[in-house]
Amino acid sequence: MTPMQKLLQLPVNAMNMVKTAQDQMGQQDEAKSPVMTPDGGNHNWYNGEPNDPRHIRFGSGGGDQEERAHLEEGGGSLSSLVTQPLRHDDLKEMLDSNKDSLKLEAMKRIVAMIARGKNASDLFPAVVKNVACKNIEVKKLVYVYLVRYAEEQQDLALLSISTFQRGLKDPNQLIRASALRVLSSIRVTIIVPIMMLAIKEAASDMSPYVRKTAAHAIPKLYSLDPEQKDCLIEVIEKLLADKTTLVAGSVVMAFEEVCPERIDLIHKNYRKLCNLLIDVEEWGQVVIINMLTRYARTQFLNPNMNESLLEEGGGEKAFYGSDNDDDTDDEEDKEEKEKKKTEATAIVKRKPYVMDPDHRLLLRNTKPLLQSRNAAVVMAVAQLYFHLAPKAEVGVIAKALVRLMRSHSEVQYVVLQNVATMSIKRRGMFEPYLKSFYIRSTDPTQIKVLKLEVLTNLANETNISTILREFQTYIKSNDKDFVAATIQAIGRCATNIGEVRDTCLNGLVQLLSNRDELVVAESVVVIKKLLQMQPEQHSDIIKHMAKLTDNIQVPMARASILWLIGEYCEHVPKIAPDVLRKMAKTFTNEEDIVKLQIINLAAKLYLTNSKQTKLLTQYVLNLAKYDQNYDIRDRARFIRQLIVPTDKSGALSKYAKKLFLALKPAPVLESPFKDRDHFQLGSLSHLLNAKAGGYQVLPDWPEAAPDPSVRNVEVPEWTKCSSREKRKEKKADKPFYSDSEGESGPTESADSASDTASGSESGSGSEESGSGSESEESNEESESASEEDEEEEGKKKKKNVEKIKARKPVPESESEPSSGEDVKKSEKKSKPRIGSSESESEEDNDSESESSESEEEESEEESEEETKKKKKTTASKPPSKPPKKENKKEKKEMSLLDFDDFDPAPSPSQVTPLNNFLSSSLVTDLEGLSLTDNVLSPTTIIPSGNLKTYELLHRITGEGLSVEYCFSRQPFSPDPHMVAVKIQFTNSATSEAKSLHVEDAKLQSGMRIKEFPEIEVLPAGETVSVVMGIDFCDSTQAANFQLCTHTRKFFVSIQPPVGELMMPIFMTENEFKKEQEMLLQSLGQLMGMNEITEKLTLEEKCQGEHAVVQRVTTAANLSRVPCGSDKECRFAGKTVTSGSLVLVSVVTKEDGAAQLTVNCEKMVIGTMLVKDILQALTQ
């Protein structure tokens, strides 16, 4: 505190003033402020105030009228005061009055003045007195005023500081935050130490909102006093470690402004930032993505390093290429594959490049943001992909960028600039969207020109004819600038694409007869450039152009023609001298640029054809000699010396011909956007093509990747888990509004005042999900949604909510960014875990997930130790813990840990089977399991007898051939992701049917068909069965195809009932429950998404366990989960294509009442399945 006090030793006068102000306001507490120590300062700044000349100056200054007008609209009663020159006196009077309404009115008028840009600084003393005003609205406006003028009136501004300092200690987080916000916005150098202290304190505040404000304050302080950099970096480092989405964006912004070069600070937070990204607010996302792009450029290897190699390794390429239609599960799956591949390559050492998993993480987590409504976010992701992604993956951004083109014209402008740069490097990416760049007559000119640029970049041999046709319509436009740009674009297309050069040239020549001179001129210039490439073949064009000199007046065009004729005078030997003759006539009236070219032409002709042109040349040179422009005079003199041989002429004249008629290289028509991508795309610097202040250069890829282990995070060991899958799926789960629980915790406790609605709801929500999953254990405690139990349930919930609230402070201390000391951890372990703290543990797990494998292997030894420790704690746990529910949770938690620890070796392939029921996204695991499934399938009840058959082709329409099909429910061996369909052909015709096969499948995207082998002959009266596989992509869309015989084709379609889209898997009762719980939790706290519950009354015949099992398994291809009670039946399966779990349970009660619960990640499947099973059970 001492430095602050010292700093704030205020002049006596100031103190007095404050006192008078206080007297007026009747506020005594101000005087108690410790910082207001009197001091014998000799400042006299306040004395002169009433007669201050400034007042008069401002009073009579400009803007008088407007001000008056405003006052009149403001308050009529006060208009009498307005007329006086010291107008602001009335405002002062109002501010000094006791009435809040008057103060408010005065402040509003003052703020309106500020908004209009009028000077209101002379009111500072009067306004600042009100900083402690009780009326909130007045206070707020005073703040607004203060922030605007404090910089100009530093001494007076100090008066307000104590108010804010008190605010910083307020129990309410919002007041703390706003106090810090205003304090840091006052740009007064003298309070830098106070700000520093305040920021440091706020950075470790309990409330994330205050921490966010602290992050915002950092750049403010930095701009005020750059000396504080080191201290600020410490704060930034601390805040970077923050786990809340609220803080992430702001702190990265501070990082970018204060210390963008300290890339090392990001290492430890990299994975966390990637994972939080999707939940950060939009503006923060932009900043984070841009920063991570730079980071990735320093830390990872160039994925396109071995482009050619990648292309060779077909497998690898397909793997990247297929990335587009993935869903997240697939991606994880792929990462797994990639991992395996890594191992493989390590041995073979054939493909040297393997993408760092962290690199992949970044790409994967940013991709969904392409769907953001915020153009800046989309652009940020697009540039990230452009700069970081493997070539084959960059394509995904094209669609999103094209979408932005339908936005406001300013957005279009920026996006088109970037697309123009991208399209040079990656033309193929935008080719499918060619038409989106077509120009509309309503586009502003700058947009038209940019679109033209893109179209030109996209032009290639295949699309050039369409583009040229489009260009032809543009040439007729009203907008002349645009027409000129179009002609240039045609020229560029012609140079780039040899095939169309002649066509373009012809087109341009036709334009030479256009009525519009500008068009003609532009064409001439472009033709000139084109002709330079192959002049021999085009002497007739040159002749044509020579004729134009009579008409064209545009200097640039005339000059171009003359240059052409001079350059290729040998091709037009007869015309050239004639042109010179004409030009010599008009020489004096030409523009300078044309004159220069006339001299040029004369010189060239003199060298090649001196007989005819000698005199003309002399004449022209003489004219030039007396020209007004010294450039022309100089040129004439120079050329005369050079070409006309005299005795004094130097050695150079021998080489005159070589000098003038050397073969000149054809100009390269290049896009102005070429090589602009050395600037980070989407940046201001890129747009301006010049480095803007504060631009951080996008570094080149490193030669060798820096050590990836720097990103490993120190993890509390006790929960470290050894399986990759688990960690990964946690990661995937997280982004669904992940932190709502974990974060609202501290928030709620910070305000001891009444909880917000959302807080209590989310608490009860999580409880519900807990109880929902346990309900299977005992029948009475059925689903939370069921009405019978609602009362009871409600009570319980209430209790639990209370409990949660009571517990809250404890978990909060955990989430505090504390370094993991063992003591604390073991304490935590022995603490009973209540239901609601579940989410918390998840968060913990998540942070671990950031640890990498390498570290894990090192820690294997440790983990054994942990195991022991854990066992100890398990044992030491008092067995009679609070309610039964909680006990269960606990057990589950423990078993989860035990499994991990007993796992002998953490190699992924071995882990999978054990771990499978712990994971919620089971794809990878189930794939590993598919063999086992088949072995276990005998336990499944396959109602083989009552397989339902459907008709595919009726005997009559099939002209004797009838076809039926059924879902055989056997695994389809060639491809496990396909549903096996057994097709039975019966030939009831008199003749035999030949070559029965499938043709021309019309499938929804993603669906696949594995045809049955062709049946060569089906004799009359015979029946034959074949099996084909269809991958329905987990949808009930029909697969349409043609069934062909040697004579006919029949259109047929197979539509699967939803129950056939799955295959049974074997599970124990416990596994089933765990899975069910997992499914419920996989969406964060939002239950209900994956669970559908229906009540029903069983039909009479259907009562009894066996009947239920029979009917359910008929309706859907599921296997029964063995269980003790005959009141409940559970069934498990997974969808064939994606392997998502499908869990069904039917709980029967008295009188045939029953409840059906279906849990499935795929909501659509779940909903449809419920319908089907309901029907099966109630019919």
Next chain:
Amino acid sequence: MINSLFLINPSGEMFLEKHWKSVVSRSVCDYFLEAKEKALEPEDVPPVIHTPHHYLISIYRDKLFFLSVIQTEVPPLFVIEFLHRVAEMIQDYFGECSETVVKDHMVMVYELLEEMLDNGFPLATESNVLKEMIRPPTILRSVVNTLTGTSNVGDTLLTGQLSTIPWRRAGVRYTNNEAYFDVVEEIDAILDQSGTTVFAEIQGVVEACVKLSGMPDLTLSFMNPRLLDDVSFHPCVRYKLWESERVLSFIPPDGNFTLMTYHVNAQNLVAIPVYVKQSISFFECGSDGRLDVTVGPKQTMGKTVEGVMVTVHLPKTILSINLTATQGSYTYDNGTKLLVWDIGKLNPQKLPNLRGSLSLQAGAPKPEENPSLNIDLKIQQLAISGLKVNRLDMFGEKYKPFKGVKYITKAGKFQVLTITASINKYT
């Protein structure tokens, strides 16, 4: 980031300024005004202008320029997007965004700007949050409190900023719980002279008006989500669920918001609801011409086409026109050469027709450019792409909401190209 903001009217007056960092003199706008003078149309002013010490990024919207002053590197789209949010915020608060509205609510706009940015970095841009802090003018502002005051006031008011669902304010209560969704589709198309589609696509947007109590968690599913080629969402939508299931799952903001925008790219499959027969011709000799336009319904799925309007920019050399319309009325502005024919409802039995003569300036050559017709139309209760909402489910709350879906099809940038034929008067 953003240093200052100036609002400038078309005549170049700066009527509002706000600085978030040190004050930047308004003379910086001179560079902008200069560029504005040069540009023919306000839309042609470059959005980014480089001055010796600053960068000026501006947008033109609702006849106002929003000009921001930047000092260091910042993604231009970041600023542009923010400026549009400012305009939307003004629109949202005061019903329209115009110079008079801003001048009338100067103090409130200034306060809003103060809240939207902190030190030039966006702080609160969600209208739900802003409205908690600063009430729109219609409500008595007696309870408004943002910065300090008794703790309970601050608590209840600012919670929006604290939650991880910043777009929704807490403690929403309604007696009638309703959720309305408007599926609005716009056809962007270019038809050539013969009526064939050169280019057609459908832009759609789902506008929502959700007035539900508490924290409802909604799930909206479509009958045919495969139609959607490209989508973008309000931040409340869970991306992953869309990726995997093609359902929109979200906790909605309170009030009106744009839930999603989408794009249907069916190229030739886009049903074009009207056809236009037109001919604009000029006589080979003399200075006269003829114009004949007929509009008729084509693929309308049995719905009536309303609000049909044809706009033509006639060639500059036209002196006067003399036309008759069989339906609706036309206006012609000789200064801008803009012909607007307001037809109204389209009657398939009696097709509206506009025909008459054009006269050119004496001696002026026959115009070369082909004016294109811009068509405006509206079809109620039809989404031209065939998109249909399947169902809306609500989780997390117990009450039963009233749900409604409305479909509208409009013409977006709908152009018909023409050829000006020349005819010989005497044949």
